[in-house]
Amino acid sequence: MNHDRSRELYDRALSVMPGGVNSSVRATRPYPFFIERGDGGHVVDADGNRYVDYVMGYGPLLYGHDAPEPVQAAVQKYASAGPMYGAPTEIEVEHAEFVARHVPSVEMIRFVNSGTEATVSAVRLARGYTGRDKIVIMQGGYHGAQESTLVEGDAQHPQPSTSGVPEEFAQHTLPVPFNDPDAVTEVFEEHGDDIAAVLVEPVLANMGIVSPVDGYHETLRDLCDDHGSLLVFDEVITGFRVGGLQCAQGKFGVTPDVTTFGKIIGGGFPVGAIGGKSEIIEHFTPAGDVFQSGTFSGHPVTMAAGYEYLNYAAENGVYEHINRLGAKLREGISDICADQAPEYTVVGTDSMFKTVFTRDAPDTLEGQCEGGCQQRVDCPRYDHCPKTGADVANAETERWERIFWHEMKEQGIFLTANQFESQFVSYAHTEEDIERTLEAYKEAL
Structure with missing residues (x-):
């Protein structure tokens, strides 16, 4: 070549x-x-x-x-009508309703602009909702370019995985090996009262694709329930690809408190989203006290593409x-x-x-x-x-x-x-x- x-x-x-x-x-x-x-x-x-x-x-x-013809038509329609307004549009509501109908964990959803923005907002939400600071992540998991998860090492010795992240930030993050129930149980025994959330990809998808061993996600669910922490599934990659319209959480039969989305949910356009139980998601401003906002959030072209993307999948096998x-x-x-x-x-x-x-x-x-x-x-x-x-x-x-x-x-x-x-x-x-x-x-x- x-x-x-x-x-x-x-x-x-x-x-x-x-x-x-x-x-x-x-x-x-x-x-x-x-x-x-x-x-x-x-x-x-x-x-x-x-x-x-x-x-x-x-x-x-x-x-x-x-993209299927309905997707292309919707993109052209919304782009030609004026690309964005800084005000709500009906297509945002339709897309949110579709996701809430199909994904087990989602009662409410906040659309943002990237998977990274979704996980950043989810971590802030978990901390605001629980009043705690520590986040458990999986070694080798990836949750975007954000300070709270660009952390390596183990729960005893966390450290930034890149320059530019203060050492003090890393001390709030507890990395554990994926698929090791004993390790995460020990971390909860030591830090349970300080853990705001466990942030986990249902399948490690930026590390060669590692599937969970039988019962692992159930262990995470039980630990979070026992200690008042949130279970956050990062489905930026697996969302609407693994498990179809129910996503990986439907495939594995474990329902998280909060789910982050990206990629497919935007139909090929820049997107992210945070969905979950209403009582949790409503802590985002303006309904609650956890600040979250964005100029391009809920962009009508992206919302139209994402909605038609998923609707076509629902109707065409x-x-x-x-x-x-x-x-x-x-x-x-x-x-x-x-x-x-x-x-x-x-x-x-x-x-x-x-x-x-x-x-x-x-x-x-x-x-x-x-x-x-x-x-x-x-x-x-x-x-x-x-x-x-x-x-x-x-x-x-x-x-x-x-x-x-x-x-x-x-x-x-x-x-x-x-x-x-x-x-x-x-x-x-x-x-x-x-x-x-x-x-x-x-x-x-």
């Missing part, structure tokens, strides 16, 4: 943008390819190269790059299609890995997938989770598959980034550029796309 135009654009970008990009994950080595346009389940770069796209904007594009393709892809990759790299673990659920370059294989693969790791105790991989973010970090992460990603790119398959970010199947992908991808995996592995 020729990438001269992308190289030229990157050279220009380095002069005017830090690292030549506007989001760190786009800075692939030696330079990123620049996208010119999307086409269904594909993208075309500035040099005319065409790729099967599984990045899908890092999750928002449930339908790929060609979208999840059945993409989940079937997702399962076929994961099963196919599992078969390839069994032959060529039996130590690797295929992970994911519904329309999410990833291959974690784990280092150890069991003695036999008979009876393994073929459609992606589900943390089954009777699976031969159970003692080898990732349970925590640290397990994913200990995989062959450099091989993914330096070799595998480039091999797949040269075969026309666009994957997320590191070992950690999720990948997504869309409604626009086809059986032919899946077969082509599996052939590329055979070559690249």
Whole structure:
């Protein structure tokens, strides 16, 4: 493939943008390819190269790059009527009503502008509602670029994970290993009266995709109930992708007090949201005493796109299609890995997938989770598959980034550029796309 135009654009970008990009994950080595346009389940770069796209904007594009006609019509209608007003619109109410009808935890919702803004607001809300300061997070979980969760270490020695976050901020955050009920129980035994909330992705989705072990979320629910803390599910990635319109909380049968959303809920436009029990969400101003506001919140174009996005999914069997393709892809990759790299673990659920370059294989693969790791105790991989973010970090992460990603790119398959970010199947992908991808995996592995 020729990438001269992308190289030229990157050279220009380095002069005017830090690292030549506007989001760190786009800075692939030696330079990123620049996208010119999307086409269904594909993208075309500035040099005319065409790729099967599984990045899908890092999750928002449930339908790929060609949104259904009702979505396109709604976007054009609301954009042409005047892009925003600084006043409420009916479409905000319709979208809020739709979400409240379908997501188990949501009675009320506040729309904001990004997933990060949603989690920032949710943490502030939890602290304001409970009158407490400490937040429990999962090691390896991701909740946006916010000071309260850019924290690493453990509950005894939390520290900022980036410069620019004061050490004092990190002392209010308690990181624990995902899928370790004993660890989080110990933290509650020591700090329970000071914990405002547990903030957790139902599936770790920025760390190679790690599913919960049986009973883990139920343990979090019980601990929060026992100590008067809030359980906050970060469904920015899993929302309206895992578990369909009920989201991951519906799939797992655990209802949080508060849920954060982003990505799909905005139909491909910048968005975030915080939903939950009315008695909690009403603590946001102007109804309550927890300040939250934003110039572009509830943007009518975004609200229209998000509402039509979800309404179309409700009426057209979208999840059945993409989940079937997702399962076929994961099963196919599992078969390839069994032959060529039996130590690797295929992970994911519904329309999410990833291959974690784990280092150890069991003695036999008979009876393994073929459609992606589900943390089954009777699976031969159970003692080898990732349970925590640290397990994913200990995989062959450099091989993914330096070799595998480039091999797949040269075969026309666009994957997320590191070992950690999720990948997504869309409604626009086809059986032919899946077969082509599996052939590329055979070559690249």
